[in-house]
Amino acid sequence: MATATGTRLFGAPEKRREDPRFITGRGQYVDDVKLPGMTHAAFVRSPHAHARLKRVDAAPARAVPGVVAVYTALDLKVGALPCGWMLPNIKVPPRPALASGKVRYVGEPVAVVVGETAYAAKDGAEAVRVEYEALPGVSDPRKAHDKGAPQLFDDIPQNQCFYWTIGDKTATEAAFKSAAKVVAQPLRNQRLIPNAIEPRACVASYAPGTGDLTLWVTSQNPHVHRLLMAAFILGIPETKMRVIAPDVGGGFGSKIFVYNEEVVAAWASKALARPVKWTAERRESFLNDAHGRDHVTEVEMAFDRGGKITGLRVKTHANLGAYLSTFAPLIPSYLYGPLLSGVYRIPAIFCEVWGMLTTTAPVDAYRGAGRPEATYLLERTMDRAADDLGVDPAELRRQNLILPFTSGTPYQTPVAFAYDSGNYEPALNRALELSGYAKARREQEEGRKRGRYIGIGVSTYIEACGPAPSAVAGSLGAGAGLWESGQVRVHPTGAVTVYTGSHSHGQGHETTFAQLVADQLGIPMAQVEIVHGDTAQIPFGMGTYGSRSACVGGSAILMSLDKVKAKGRKIAAHLLEANEQDLVFEGGKWSVKGSPGKAKTWGEVSLMAYLAHNLPQGMEPGLEATSFFDPPNFTFPFGAHVAVVEVDAETGQTKLLKYVAVDDVGRVINPMIVDGMVHGGIAQGVGQALWEHGVYSDDGQLLAATMMDYALPKADQLPSYETERTVTPSPVNPLGIKGAGETGTIAATPTVANAVIDALAPFGIAHIDMPLTPDKIWKAVTAARK
Amino acid sequence: MYPASFDYHTPGSVQEAISLLGKLRDDAKLLAGGHSLIPMMKLRLAQPKHLIDLRKVPGLAGIREDGGSIALGAMTTHWQVESSKLLQAKIPVVSDAAGMIGDPQVRNLGTIGGSLAHADPAADMPAVMIALGVEFVIEGARGRRTVKVDDFFKGLMMTAVGPDEILVEIRVPVPPAGSGAAYLKFPHPASRFAVVGVCAALTVDGKGICTKAGVGVTGAGTKAVRAKGVEAGLAGKALDQAAIEAAAAKAADGVDVQADLQGSAEYKSHLLRVHARRAIEAALGRAKGGK
């Protein structure tokens, strides 16, 4: 296996090279693409959660000045939007790009109006007359399971899309039979709505001359977009389609998936032989971007007399929405159940999941994807258990931690995963120490006497990152491999272009990958260019999600660097008339051991590779390499977070006073960028704990569909975080990286929720479902006071 | 995102704006800071055929002292109100409240006149205006008229400003010595508008007796209202804790409290009472010379 050797730039807090262009408004986003003859699309969307489509009358829209065309499902000749992950016995409902026969959620696209301008298209969309016959809707995944609940699809009884289990049922039942104590907690992990700063957008441009289709789209994985759209939806050769995901302003998972709008735009561009652009309005993002979470769960945890966990039983109704988004089945199954061991020794676990269809927007991966749901239930239950057992919650966690395993032997959980490496106690200890845990507990005690309600929340977490071993993914139902590609092309001057299959939409690849390359080759970062997001330039790649870019994508780049370095070494040895083994590569040059004056620089060797005037016998000219890294296992970052809050018991308002995060993400390329990831992640996690809720009425109207209603966290509601790291390198990739993109989101939600509930302990309140809004807290306090 | 099409007018005087209003009637809307109107147009909840922009009309913005009052031009931005040295010295609660509106972008464009003419049920300023007993100067084709605050807010987003009239000025009486006021709000976690907001303005005499009390509440109901029960519980009383609590307990009386995602009517009524008590306590502290 290749190994990372450099020390200088790898690990340095380099400023992000991409930021000046973003900050000064010079980024090139999809909406900045302007083509000659370009038209604009606007969608007519269902106002009903569930209705039969009786008639769509496009005539009034066609009469609106500037309207070019109106299309409905009857016109559109494309395949259904595919689902990229299968589970045993899953029933996949067909998902048309434009609603056909029925609409099944508010915001589902029913027709598209193409106009000369965005305004004309919008005027046209308002003029389309749609007749609906309203049907009852159902937004709750458990109610959707009831006999007699509104049926979304005739051939999917009781709306059950799948039933999935993991773990050992018999062993778990036995554990509960012999338990000294059982702690049970029903809980909900509420629906969240991702909100990247840049809304989704696409520009489709079909060239009738060549039959080439170019699609600019806000995508986290342009190759996956191309594969799914060309092969499954449009039915054209992949070679006739180019997908470009230029600067993309955030994704959080929501831009992984193939959506209706880009399919319709691509088809319309061909039908009209003109480019078609669509940029989501914020309200459309709320309605039609894939949502996250939405679980209704029952947890039971069994303990022995000494406070050791002996078993865990979980039953979850996962809301999938009205149709299966691209990876929807994966999230509440394999990204959820296998995480249920957390960082704890739990001998027996059994988890059942019902994947439910409801008349709501599709639900898919959202930052953390399955792992926050698992962590939340585990960590909330640990706090409940500590309360029931009368022990300190941090202590209960410590007692149950998995012992350190850093020697390369993985830790096998009872739910499929074998953790790569872990040393969990130092992170917990450090988080407690940094937060002044003991002192905070004393202040809490004091405060309570004076009617101040301070709460301290502790949470550990583990997550599975860097998906995945492709063979494992395949055996679990993946419709794709999960390796990553990295191509390194050295130019005659020694400058390097890297083509990576991962995609940056905020992560900072242009900086971190350049650091990696410059570090390995001993050349300045200015000599390194990172290219991503264009299927015409880069080899097939899987894109960015699941904190995989550095550990999988970075490793593929490293493999290619090792290959060009190996060839360079041969050339240098030849030019220096020395033995390859006698050369040392340092500071961008090969020198002969013992005689440092005899040296060839990276640039000289690169030039010779292309001049080819004097190469070793039989060597091909050129200097480039392509590698595909398929990791042997997931990576498992972990950590411990502590939050201190104060609750105003009179109004129910929570103030976050302190937040400490100690994460272990393995080795770190750029600590400043990792801090940024952790900070943003914590903000999202706090948002879920306290404010955010993609709430639907029982019959399926989305009640929080604007920024004025949906409460995203804001900077002035958050304290300055204290972050630190422990470093346990991952043995499953040559860089030792575990991944840092989702840690904050996963840990912060239970940490803050635990803190709030802890603050309310004097009222005997054991649990409140998130978000922990003032009115819910007030209600609970009022009920307790009665 | 994409408003329906409209024509845009930039009158150079109040008279010109009024004659445009008279001509275009229901098809026209006045545009001030645009921070309530334009979002509604972008969602196509409002589709005026004409916008009459008041920003080029001279003399509509500014803060000046005029006898016993401070006159605020309708087009004065929230930021100008927030940062006005004159207001901070004489009636600081108005600046305080302006500083609690939205975020800096909103405050730099939104205007006090726009906010009051719009009369959003969750807007902050109406509560302050009620507590301070202001007067509104409204101009129309038939000239100027003055409306007392108690006659101004008519209902959900409805005011005394007629369809062909313009709100030109708000006159805030400078409170006498021994006065103090405070505005407290419970912000909506997303929009920052007031879930509830209470403004208390008190005057106390040398013996600690409350000689005058104005209390306005906003947010909870369909329009901002005067909390008459609270005022009655304060005026003429020595404001000890028991009196304050008894007065504040009336804060939700007469308010048509609306339940929504932020809470039940019961919860919002409770919030009104808590905020009334806290606002009275803060106002009293200031009246007695505290800061």
Ligand SMILES: Cc1cc2nc3c(=O)[nH]c(=O)nc-3n(C[C@H](O)[C@H](O)[C@H](O)COP(=O)(O)OP(=O)(O)OC[C@H]3O[C@@H](n4cnc5c(N)ncnc54)[C@H](O)[C@@H]3O)c2cc1C
């Ligand atoms: C993100 C955001 C957050 C906000 N948060 C708050 C908050 O916390 N608290 C709060 O109180 N407000 C808040 N607002 C509203 C803000 O204060 C607005 O600026 C204000 O409500 C309207 O003022 P405007 O000058 O923008 O008016 P415009 O939007 O231009 O006009 C509003 C309405 O009033 C009419 N109008 C305007 N001026 C006059 C006039 N002189 N005479 C007669 N009619 C007139 C217009 O025709 C229109 O119907 C927020 C707004 C936004 C966008």
